[in-house]
Amino acid sequence: DAKTTQPNSMESNEEEPVHLPCNHSTISGTDYIHWYRQLPSQGPEYVIHGLTSNVNNRMASLAIAEDRKSSTLILHRATLRDAAVYYCILRPTIYNQGGKLIFGQGTELSVKP
Amino acid sequence: NAGVTQTPKFRVLKTGQSMTLLCAQDMNHEYMYWYRQDPGMGLRLIHYSVGEGTTAKGEVPDGYNVSRLKKQNFLLGLESAAPSQTSVYFCASRPTGRSVGNQETQYFGPGTRLLVL
Numbered sequence: 001d002a003k004t005t006q007p008n009s010m011e012s013n014e015e016e017p018v019h020l021p022c023n024h025s026t027i028s029g030t031d032y033i034h035w036y037r038q039l040p041s042q043g044p045e046y047v048i049h050g051l052t053s054n055v056n057n058r059m060a061s062l063a064i065a066e067d068r069k070s071s072t073l074i075l076h077r078a079t080l081r082d083a084a085v086y087y088c089i090l091r092p093t094i095y096n097q098g099g100k101l102i103f104g105q106g107t108e109l110s111v112k113p
Numbered sequence: 114n115a116g117v118t119q120t121p122k123f124r125v126l127k128t129g130q131s132m133t134l135l136c137a138q139d140m141n142h143e144y145m146y147w148y149r150q151d152p153g154m155g156l157r158l159i160h161y162s163v164g165e166g167t168t169a170k171g172e173v174p175d176g177y178n179v180s181r182l183k184k185q186n187f188l189l190g191l192e193s194a195a196p197s198q199t200s201v202y203f204c205a206s207r208p209t210g211r212s213v214g215n216q217e218t219q220y221f222g223p224g225t226r227l228l229v230l
Contacts, residue, residue: 034218043117043203043221044156087155099144099207100171101219103155 004088009108012078020073020107022088027068031090034101035062035073039084044103047073047086083111114139117222119204125228126194134189134225136204143209145187146171146219147179149200156203162187163209194229201226 005023012018024033035047048055048062050071055062061074075082087106091099120135136145143164148156148171158171160179168179176198178190187206191198205219 036219041224043205043224044219045221046218049218099219100146100158100161101156102172103148103157105153105155 003102004090004104006086006088006104006107008105009110012075012082012109012111014080014111014113015077018075018078018082018109018111020075020086020088020109021070022072023070024088024090025069027090028092031092033062033064033068033071034089034091035060036087036089036101036103037082037084038087038106039081044087049091078109078111080111080113083109085109116140117204117206117220119202119222119225121225122223123226123228125230126191127230128195130194131190131192132194132227133191134202134204134227136187136189136206136222137185138187138204138206138220139185140206140208140220141184142206142220143184144207144219145181146205147177147187147189148203148205149173149198150203150224151200159189159202194227196229199227199229 034049036044038044048060050062063072085106085108089101117138146161147159150156157173162168162181165184180188202225204222207219
């Protein structure tokens with residue numbers, strides 16, 4: 001399974017944008033890039049995913065490098081409720097792998113008022 | 114919809130005792146997963162199921178058994194609990210996707226905190 005590398009922690013100020021980086025230099029052509037986050041004492045929740053093109057949804061934006069070896073999760077205006085551990089995950093699309101998610105250690109984002 | 118629910122929320126076991134963790138989902142999802150999360154670490158996949166009556170091993174299956182007798186339920190069993198199994202256990206489910214490029218996301222339960230003394 002291809003691996004991801006993320007900073008252990010990042011800090012942000014409330015209402016400012018946050019850019020969370022992820023390196024995945026061994027990504028294969030059929031791996032989707034997924035982002036999940038885990039708020040304190042909760043299960044992970046889906047944030048966004050993409051394959052090659054940049055993606056936007058109500059929670060965040062995902063910017064994918066042209067060579068797909070890195071990506072960046074963008075929170076446009078951080079709130080205190082965005083304080084969480086953010087996981088960048090490569091998800092194989094091959095059916096017989098069961099859509100497994102391989103979690104790394106993630107980036108712990110703290111948001112200051 | 115309740116989504117994914119887990120029972121119990123918290124349990125204390127003595128070494129050697131057995132127990133079963135129950136995961137239930139009401140979204141008619143085909144795939145279900147059991148993960149464990151140790152302090153300061155990401156989640157690790159224990160077992161998963163791609164449909165009723167099927168199970169498969171994940172990254173860390175030793176010491177656990179699973180069953181998927183009904184589509185909506187996925188049970189995780191510890192036959193003889195050990196202190197190394199102290200962890201938070203998360204269940205997840207997702208709909209099926211049989212073509213390359215499927216993009217279904219996983220929906221996680223709130224977790225079961227297990228302490229083995």
